[in-house]
Amino acid sequence: MIIKSNNPERHQDAVFGSAIFRGPVKTKTIVPLLILHLLSKGPAHGYNLMERIEQMTGSIMPVNPNTMYPLLRRLEERGFVSGAWEHPDRRSRRIYRITRAGTGRYEQIKVRMRPHLDVLIEAMLRLRSEVLDSTTKRSRRRAVRSGTKARARHLKSTTHTEPSS
Numbered sequence: 001m002i003i004k005s006n007n008p009e010r011h012q013d014a015v016f017g018s019a020i021f022r023g024p025v026k027t028k029t030i031v032p033l034l035i036l037h038l039l040s041k042g043p044a045h046g047y048n049l050m051e052r053i054e055q056m057t058g059s060i061m062p063v064n065p066n067t068m069y070p071l072l073r074r075l076e077e078r079g080f081v082s083g084a085w086e087h088p089d090r091r092s093r094r095i096y097r098i099t100r101a102g103t104g105r106y107e108q109i110k111v112r113m114r115p116h117l118d119v120l121i122e123a124m125l126r127l128r129s130e131v132l133d134s135t136t137k138r139s140r141r142r143a144v145r146s147g148t149k150a151r152a153r154h155l156k157s158t159t160h161t162e163p164s165s
Contacts, residue, residue: 029109029112029113030113031063031067031068031071032071033109033110034049034053034056034057035049035071035072035075035096036075036080036081036098036103036105036106036109037106038052038053039081039096039098039102040103043095043096043097044095044096045086045093045095045096046068046069046072047093049063049072049096050062050063050064050065050068072094072096075096075102076096078101079099080098080099080105080106081096081098081099082097082099083095083096083097
């Protein structure tokens, strides 16, 4: 479900799990950024990139072969990555490397994505604080009002708060 605001350039995705990052946002910006990031660390084949992206994102943004391989082909056509067959004389894994143009593109995407990711992180922290912290505080107040101070102490001692950075 996509919630659109009056501003046509701003969309908010109101779905859980991997669907938070889907469609054009995922395939046109985030996944290419992650591919170029991983390839900047060294050569890799497509399946390895899929595994590393899933691991890096804590499985909230898995990438399937129907996304990965066409994207790698596009990045190769545009000169951002180069691919070579592991065994040229037979069908094998295609090993990808970032090119000089790919390194430049990687730096451009990082600069453009930083503000977007910062806003996303802040929004998630506000959401967590609003939903989870307010529920815990409300439970504590209710416990105190009902005369169960022990329950209130228990709630307070079991509440995990993240240090602010």
